[in-house]
Amino acid sequence: MAAAVILGTFAFAISAYAQSDPLPSWNDTGPKSAIVSFVERVTKQGSPEFVPEPERIAVFDNDGTLWVEHPMYTQLAFALDRVKILAPQHPEWQNVQPFKAVLDGDMETLAASGEKGLLELIMVTHAGMTTSDFEKVVTDWLSTARDPKFKRPYTELVYQPMVELLSYLRANGFKTFIVSGGGVEFMRPWTEKVYGVPPEQVLGSSIKTQFKMQDDTPTLYRLPEVNFIDDKAGKPVGINQEIGRRPIAAFGNSDGDLEMLQWTTMAGAPARLGVLIHHTDEEREYAYDRKSEFGRLDKALDAAAITGWTVVDMKADWKKIFKD
Amino acid sequence: MAAAVILGTFAFAISAYAQSDPLPSWNDTGPKSAIVSFVERVTKQGSPEFVPEPERIAVFDNDGTLWVEHPMYTQLAFALDRVKILAPQHPEWQNVQPFKAVLDGDMETLAASGEKGLLELIMVTHAGMTTSDFEKVVTDWLSTARDPKFKRPYTELVYQPMVELLSYLRANGFKTFIVSGGGVEFMRPWTEKVYGVPPEQVLGSSIKTQFKMQDDTPTLYRLPEVNFIDDKAGKPVGINQEIGRRPIAAFGNSDGDLEMLQWTTMAGAPARLGVLIHHTDEEREYAYDRKSEFGRLDKALDAAAITGWTVVDMKADWKKIFKD
Secondary structure, X not given: OHHHHHHHHHHHHHHHHHHHXXXXXXXXXXXXXXXXXXXXXXXXXXXXXXXXXXXXXXXXXXXOOOEOOOOOOHHHHHHHHHHHHHHHHOHHHHHOOOHHHHHHOOHXXXXXXXXXXXXXXXXXXXXXXXXXXXXXXXXXHHXXXXXXXXXXXXXXXXXXXHHHHHHHHHHOOOEEEEEEEEEHHHHHHHHHHHHOOOHHHXXXXXXXXXXXXXXXXXXXXXXXXXXXXXXXXXXXXXXXXHOOOOOOEEEEOOHHHHXXXXXXXXXXXXXXXXXEEEEEOOOOXXXXXXXXXXXXXXXXXXXXXXXXXXXXXXXXHEOOOOOO | OHHHHHHHXXXXXXXXXXXXXXOOOEOOOHHHHHHHHHHHHHXXXXXXXXXXXXXXXXXXXXXXXXXXXXXXXXXXXXXXHHXXXXXXXXXXXXXXXXXXXXXXXXXXXXXXOHHHHHHHHHXXXXXXXXXXXXXXXXXXHHHHOOOOOXXXXXXHOEOHHHHHHHHHHHHOOOEEXXXXXEEHHHHHHHHHHHHOOOHHHEEEEEEEEEEEEEOOEEEEEEEXXXXXXXXXXXXXHHHHHHOOOOOXXXXXXXXXXXXXXXXXXXXXXXXXXXXXXXXXXXXXXOEEOOOOOOOOOOHHHHHHHXXXXXXXXXXXXXXXXXXX
């Protein structure tokens, strides 16, 4: 009888633990401990590492950190689809690169067009309309487009462990921001629903916009001109410009996040967390790092060893990648 | 006995009303009613004008809307003081305009140097240092500088009715933002303490910054180059860039706020609030509008009549201007 009571209590305790575990998709390995320990230290009143709630700013890269970025950035897949949709209005594209390459599905020639080619694609597909029209184009595309490998909508290919982490941090008084090299207006239509991150907490690259009164209706028109590239050294610049406060935790997965992690963790303050997501799971997602075209992780991986950033091994540290 | 009870209850009710009035420094005139009615309509569940909490974005201009902007913008007073402090390191300024004019206290020549002269002053006083150093310079200056008319620190010359309004809106689920033509890094060191508006909800004009690793310490260095002017048509552009959501209420006081009020109120949605603060109180503060150098209110005042924006007459509508 006594044994049954003890066993019952034990089972209850385990079940309560499982229910209360805020990071159920994380294995009980090093990275989970490092994250939980950090959160406990900065939120414990009277602890030497305590951080007041308004200063608990956490920043997250998007592509490859919160959602899939292979076989190519989702925004690039969007741009390629848009070129195909707009092609009938641009018969000249049949003979002009990089448009011809897109229409022929010739990815090698497209890649050879480099940054200049990519920028041309972005401009014809992202500019020349109002901000409201662009939002609608993005939303419509996301509702029908499917990832080629997983055959699921892109907004379902977000990493479940990271979605849990975002919630866990917010439950502990953190304000969570996205700081991405991707276009800010490509992300804002869906980040609130998918990640719980509202538009005003999403930073990204942008093109210029112009204010116009059109028939008594105020509009913002998207111009084919780069405004800001929120990548590499641009990330701390963007964080300072739009958040104006130094984050205490930063999460990335590539060399594009190196400066953001430096800016966050190397300021001499006691408790700072830097985390890199390492794509090691060819079976459940992808495996890539130092030689990848998209999301190259090379310099930042070397820096992690020196600075003590936490490296998440997706295969070993995550119970699942996506929501079932 | 019964009468005493009734009188007592009545006195209690009045006192409870006075205590619960969230806008005690506002007279019970039109603008207060318009504001309270708007807030009640957008926060009432089931009302046709109900706005969900995440969409309750309110934007406020700063100079002349939240604090005093005469006899000149506070940031200009800061720049002039900085020129005087830095002058010993720049003997050449004795003979070069607009610096000579500043050192001679010759405001006429300074004004004649126009926007170009002003920009030169801003660059030598605001750039050429790290963001942390600039924050310290601003904080130090504000702790000792005094306004010439009121002989009080500038951060005490904030409008008490507007401070109450910011709190009232936040208590009703609004997120309050500052959207100012002033420098964003001139405001962020004190807006949280003075207005309850955290750095990440302050938008303003900015100069470019550059990320550098200096002896293993990441720094952002302020460059003498304009990044963004958050004024006039720049205000909706900045709002879209950094907030990414259209406000439902906007508060300004000058032609610099015209486009922000248009963007906020003229989108066809049912409940939108546009408010202009009209400086009409020469005795307690200043009286100025269509011809003022600082905070000119001319086109926006004409627009208010057509669009139905609420115009606050500071003399008639505010019980007090500053905190006692």
